[in-house]
Amino acid sequence: MSMDISSDNALLVTASADKNVKLWGLDFGDCHKSLFAHQESVMSVSFVWGTHYFFTASKDRFVKHWDGDKFECIQKLQGHHGEVWALAVGKHGSVVATGSHDRSIRVWAKTDEMLFLEEEKEKELEELHDKEAAREAEAMALSSAGGDVDVKEVAAAGKPTGETLKAGERVAEAIDVADAEKALWDEYAKRNFNAVPPAKNPFLAAAGADVTPEEDVLKTLAKIPSTNLEEALLVLPFTKVISLMRHMEMWAKKEWNLQLTCRILFFLLKVHHNQIVANRVMRPGLAAMQTHLRSGLQRQKFASALLVAAAAACASAHNYKIDVPYSVTKWTAGQTVTIKLGISPDGPDDDHVKYAIT
Structure with missing residues (x-):
């Protein structure tokens, strides 16, 4: 569709209807790089004089600025409402003129504003994410309306951001600290109990004197x-x-925050299912975890049912209403639980009934 030669006669750039741009070396005639440049046919390409930068125009309505040495897209220019058919670049690249099927000619001027490739890449990723989210929302709407549309059952809840990346790094650091601490104590147990015990990791010491490595990882996730x-x-x-x-x-095993534990476990099993199934070393741990979680959740279920029944019976006997919500996530066997009943017009202002969980 189009071609151009750099001012130093070192590079040849060609644009094609296959949506690719190829860079050729004129010394040996070899192809340096093939770039997937646009979503539609690339109609025109032109070098900036004195550099290996070049511009491309495409039927996808975009004009792109490229680095021919690093093979990177520097900037994407959006403004035309139709296919871009032609472009012309000023001698030093300060001005670019483009002609489009929308019957307009646009002149792009170079500014003094600093341009950062990482920011441009992040903008492009955000645009792709927004388009994907809109497409999935449309598919969900058609599916709920009875249309025959394939909808992904499993998808990420959102995109990674700076905050989530930092949170992931904190979790990884907590895991590393916990693994290192456990390795030290395992080595100490193998050698001699009469020796001086290893010093506690400063990060764990800062978290608390009685905090174990497993607790520190759990607190970080919580x-x-x-x-x-x-x-x-x-x-x-x-x-x-x-x-x-x-x-x-x-x-x-210790029934620490079972709700969070189950949520993390189910998500990891869903994301890493193939690797976990293929890893035989993890099977004993998963089986033990299944046993502990099942018994712990059954105890919590029993405690919840017991408290609901006791509260209902007490409320019926005293003609009270239960107005205060309660949580059973931390109640264990052998613990006495106090249920606060609501205010009754015929009774005292406050009434507390204690039940022991067995």
């Missing part, structure tokens, strides 16, 4: 906002996931 938890877990490599599941086995 501090992450619920909306960012899954994206933070996606940042973890699979090696960290394996270590995290070893700590989760201890959480399940």
Whole structure:
């Protein structure tokens, strides 16, 4: 469709209807790079004099600025409402003129504003994410209306942001600290109990004198906002996931925050299903975790049912209404629980009934 030669006669750039732009070396005639430049046919290409920068115009309505040495897209110019058919570049690249099927000619002028490639890449990723989200929302709407549309059943809750990336890094650091601490104590147990015990990691010491490595990892995850938890877990490599599941086995055994433990476990199993199934080393830990979680959840279910029945019976006997919500996530067997009943017009202002969980 179009071609141009750099001012130093070192590079030849060609544009094609296959949506690609190819860079050729004129010394040996070899292809340096093939770039997927646009979503439609590339109609025109032109070098900036004195450099290896070049511009491309395409039927996808975009004009792009490229670096021919690093093979990177520097900038994407959007403004035309139709196919861009032609472009002309000023001698030093300060002005670019483009002609389009929308019957307009646009002149793009170079500014003094600093341009950062990372910011441009982030903008492009955000645009792709927004388009994908809009497409999935439209597909969901058609599916709910009875249309025959394939909709993804499993999808990420959102995109990774700076906050979720930092949260994932904090989780990875907590896992590393916990693994290192456990390795020190395992080595100490193998050698000699009469020796001086290893010093506690400064990070764990700062968390608390009685905080174990497993508790520190759990507290780190519990501090992450619920909306960012899954994206933070996606940042973890699979090696960290394996270590995290070893700590989760201890959480399940001691029934620490079973709700959060189950949520993390189900998400990791969904995301890393193939690797986990293929890893035989993880099977004993998963089986033990299943046993601990099942018994712990059954105890919580029983405690919840007992408290609801007791509260209903007490309310019926006293003609009270239960106005205060309660949580059973931390109630365990052998613990006495106080249920506060609502104010009754015929009774005292406050009434408390204690029930022992067995």
